[in-house]
Amino acid sequence: MYQKEIYVFNEEVLKKAVIRNYTARDFKALIRVQQESFPPPFPSELWWNEKQLTNHVTLFPEGALCCEIDGRIVGSMTGLLVDFDREHPSHTWEEITDSGYIRNHRPDGNTLYVVDICVSPSYRKFGIGKWLMQSMYEVVVRLNVDRLLGGGRMPGYHRHAKDMSASEYIEHVLSGKLKDPVITFLLRCGRTPVYLVENYLEDEESYNYALLMEWKNPFKQIGSNYVICRE
Known part of the structure; x- marks a missing residue:
């Protein structure tokens, strides 16, 4: 499982952050981050649901990352492994991510594909998105796949x-x-x-x-x- 501690900055404000794999106990907090990031009129049915999140942590827990500050989840990033064909790159988000359910996850895939990255608006100036991306690059290296793609x-x-x-x-x-x-x-x-x-x-x-x-x-x-x- 993945976990690291870092310090993040918003001008003069310094915060200690933890980036780790999310688990079932984090589902309510992850949905809250989606609600904060995509408020109405964004359709609520497009926020994560518990079935999608359950698939993330059971089918590919290595690709389920979150960022926590002061005990509060403030961002997340999710991926799955796919077998990307460089000769036929066109696809839709729904096709390649199974509409976020990732039931098409390929443990032997050559590419870590980004399903979603999301950061609460009040924490975006801390560079959380960039740190989540860097952390997913580390997953690419550890799994020895060809690339991160999205x-x-x-x-x-x-x-x-x-x-x-x-x-x-x-x-x-x-x-x-x-x-x-x-x-x-x-x-x-x-x-x-x-x-x-x-x-x-x-x-x-x-x-x-x-x-x-x-x-x-x-x-x-x-x-x-x-x-x-x-x-």
């Missing part, structure tokens, strides 16, 4: 969709001309772009696009980069 939303795209295609928007973000709340965050976490996917998830802000982004296991040789953007 689809990054593009919530800034709706402001530019009338003026540019989705791939042009991504090129502007990658060149530094634009910043996207999610894609730029993932770049800062060390993720690199792989493939632009249409109809990844119903998401008006992203026009249903997502950018697949990976972190390659630095201790494995897994070939060259993929096509970054294709429509």
Whole structure:
């Protein structure tokens, strides 16, 4: 099981944090974090439910991480193992995560796929998301899989969709001309772009696009980069 203690900072405020695997006793707190992060009008049926969380901790407990500060869970990150085919990268979030139930988890999979990352709004300036991502990279190394992979939303795209295609928007973000709340965050976490996917998830802000982004296991040789953007 995974557990580490770190110190996190919000300007002059210093907090001791614990990142560990979550368990059944944490379910209510994990759902609370989802409620705080995605308040109405976000549909409540899309928050984690106990059946999904039960599958996370039973099918792949190594991929179920949370962050705790002052005895309070303030963030979580969940993954599953899949056998990613680099020649056929297109997929939807529902397909590859089993709509968050992860019953398609492959213990022999070559890729740790991100199902979800979530941090309570009042703790986001502490860099919890980046620490959770770093911790999941450590899981990639320990399990000796090829990569961490996930689809990054593009919530800034709706402001530019009338003026540019989705791939042009991504090129502007990658060149530094634009910043996207999610894609730029993932770049800062060390993720690199792989493939632009249409109809990844119903998401008006992203026009249903997502950018697949990976972190390659630095201790494995897994070939060259993929096509970054294709429509």
